[in-house]
Amino acid sequence: MYLPAGLETREAQLKVALGSKYHRVRLEETTLHGKPATKLEYAAGKVEIHRTTEYGLKPGERFYILQFAAPEAGWAGVDSGFEAALESIEFFEPVLPPSQSTNQPASEEPPISDDTSIITHAINLHIDPGQRSLISEDTFLMQAKRTTSVAEFYISPLDVIQVSDRLGKLEHQVSELQQGKLRKLSIQLRGLLAAGKQEEITVKLRAGHYLFKESKSPVAGYAIYGQVNAESSYSSHVLYYPLEFGPSQGSAHHSCRRG
Numbered sequence: 700m701y702l703p704a705g706l707e708t709r710e711a712q713l714k715v716a717l718g719s720k721y722h723r724v725r726l727e728e729t730t731l732h733g734k735p736a737t738k739l740e741y742a743a744g745k746v747e748i749h750r751t752t753e754y755g756l757k758p759g760e761r762f763y764i765l766q767f768a769a770p771e772a773g774w775a776g777v778d779s780g781f782e783a784a785l786e787s788i789e790f791f792e793p794v795l796p797p798s799q800s801t802n803q804p805a806s807e808e809p810p811i812s813d814d815t816s817i818i819t820h821a822i823n824l825h826i827d828p829g830q831r832s833l834i835s836e837d838t839f840l841m842q843a844k845r846t847t848s849v850a851e852f853y854i855s856p857l858d859v860i861q862v863s864d865r866l867g868k869l870e871h872q873v874s875e876l877q878q879g880k881l882r883k884l885s886i887q888l889r890g891l892l893a894a895g896k897q898e899e900i901t902v903k904l905r906a907g908h909y910l911f912k913e914s915k916s917p918v919a920g921y922a923i924y925g926q927v928n929a930e931s932s933y934s935s936h937v938l939y940y941p942l943e944f945g946p947s948q949g950s951a952h953h954s955c956r957r958g
Contacts, residue, residue, distance in 0.1 A: 702755075705737055705755045706726065706738075706753060706764070707737075709739065709755065709764065710726060710739055710741075713743075717743050720745055721741060722741060723739075723741050724742060724750070725740045726739050729754070731754055734756055734758050735756065736754050736755060736756035737754070737755045737756070738753070738755075739753045739754075740753075744771075748771035748772075749768055749770055750769060750771045750774040751767065751768040752766070752768075752781060753766045765785065765788065767781040811883055812847070812849065812850075812851045814843060814845045814850070814851075815841045815842065815843050815847060815850040815851075815892070816841065816842055816844060817840070818840045818842055818897065819839060819840045820837060821837070821839070822835060822836070822837045822838075823835070823836045823837075824836075832905065833857075833905070833906050834860075834904070835902075835903070835905075836904075837901065837902050838900070838901045839899070839900055839902070841897065841898055841899075842895065842896070842897045843892040843893060843895065843896050846892065846894050847888070847892055848888050848891050849885060849886065849888065850892075851883060851884065852883070852884050853876075853882070853884075854882050854884050855882070856881065856882055858906060859903070860903040860904060860905050861901075862884075862900065862902050863901050864889060864898060864899065864900055864901070865899060869887060869888065869889065870886075870887040871884060871885060872884075872887075873885075886900065
């Protein structure tokens with residue numbers, strides 16, 4: 700979405716899309732979490748009218764729109780809930796792999812081996828909001844760029860329960876990076892994997908009160924978020940580096956939501 704003038708451009712787009720169904724309630728400057736923002740409130744529809752409030756702000760390099768909507772008839776009862784929801788929103792700097800981070804000395808966090816790359820993912824998620832826990836079972840196909848006996852990846856901050864191939868469990872080691880914001884997973888393969896050969900690996904991970912935020916996504920146009928609590932639980936992706944994209948390469952994007 701191209702918004703050179705923020706919510707003013709957004710409103711112009713809405714007027715074109717909705718025509719006479721669009722009715723502005725207010726467009727005004729405000730603040731959100733101490734940052735300059737714009738608030739646009741409008742009604743839309745002819746038979747069933749919906750009221751929408753949108754907040755636009757740019758706390759960093761990205762412009763965000765936070766949207767809340769409800770039927771006009773029930774707006775008075777939910778408006779205060781929207782304001783409370785705004786208080787729970789956090790803006791953050793993206794967590795980067797050490798090779799991209801400008802905060803960590805290279806000598807403290809050496810880059811991982813790039814002898815392998817991930818081709819595809821098949822991810823199963825088990826989310827238990829009552830226990831505030833998430834379990835991910837990720838079966839991915841990797842390919843060796845060079846002959847190697849070890850595969851290394853950066854992963855999101857989850858606890859590794861088990862790593863295995865088709866024959867059973869594999870030895871592995873996990874190292875914390877960036878004060879626990881990122882982890883390195885080193886997998887000892889069953890033998891040498893020759894250059895160009897592929898191997899299927901399954902990694903089972905777990906987290907309690909899972910919360911992960913990564914706005915610098917390897918999937919163009921997508922941000923990566925994850926959370927488990929009693930009100931809302933989801934995981935938009937389990938993040939691995941390196942990812943490579945080409946005619947025969949890619950990544951699976953799995954989304955699960957509750958609440």
